[in-house]
Amino acid sequence: MSMVSRRNFLKSVGISALGLGVGARLVAPQFRVLAQEGGAPTLSALTRFALGDLEVTVIQDGTTTFDPTIMGINADLADLTALLEANNLPTDQIRSTFNTTLVKAGDQLALLDTGLGAAQGGGRLLPTLNALGLTPEDITSVIFTHFHPDHIGGGVTNGALTFPNAVYHFPQAEWDFVQSVPSGSPIDGLVQATTGMLDLAMTAEQVNFYAAEAEIIPGISAVSAPGHTPGHTALLISSGDAQLLDMADAALQSVISLQRPDYYAQFDADGAAASATRVALLDRAATDGLQVLGYHFPFPGVGYVVKDGAGFRFVPMI
């Protein structure tokens, strides 16, 4: 793990960044966040379990709904509708969640993605940490999987790092991509939010740009998973023989993404690459019997993947 100083960062900015793939879309995810029951932000659902010597806590930052057709923009609509009906899911709006994860390893506390943040309608993460007896100052690492707002939104609060003592770990490939986006693009806002957050972390000398397949901190390694975004990265959490693969957004919906892994979403920057990555990760999880976590799967999104015909099926563990 190498800390990147501001000076080295400034040097690295000039290095050519990843280009956009052929057919890549610059799409900013939009969320219609569900009203929080009872009005004010409240505690979210959480679940905690052991993974070897590690303690894993999944915390739901918020929930949203989607028109399911945007989960399969290359789908045969009749097939997609039949799939939803066969699984007793609504065909107009399906619910999605934001499953952030806290990993405790000794005296280290790592947060994997930060939810939307209160400013964007999420924000159950912080009050839930508080209820667990934790403060933002207790978090030692924040590990981001990619730059979408439902993953980085909680990283900054009122113009300051939400987790002031944490190293902010960000995929190098994603940072290269963010730097390559021309100004005036449809994702300008996301680029500025990402750059602003990482600029704060760089100024505080609390940033680490991690390489594909790097061990980011002991027990948590990067698994390159491009397609959803160019530098999108899954995270393998390991302790002894116990392993949990946080797929992040390599699979967006527990039924559609698994049973029709070739269908890609409006949010996937490169649909073909996203599908190839999805199939590879799901096949690895099914073959190796890995526990997986889906960031947008029904809370807590932890379970197993089994092969099922030409696709896969998600079997919740909790």
Ligand SMILES: [Zn+2]
């Ligand atoms: Zn997401």
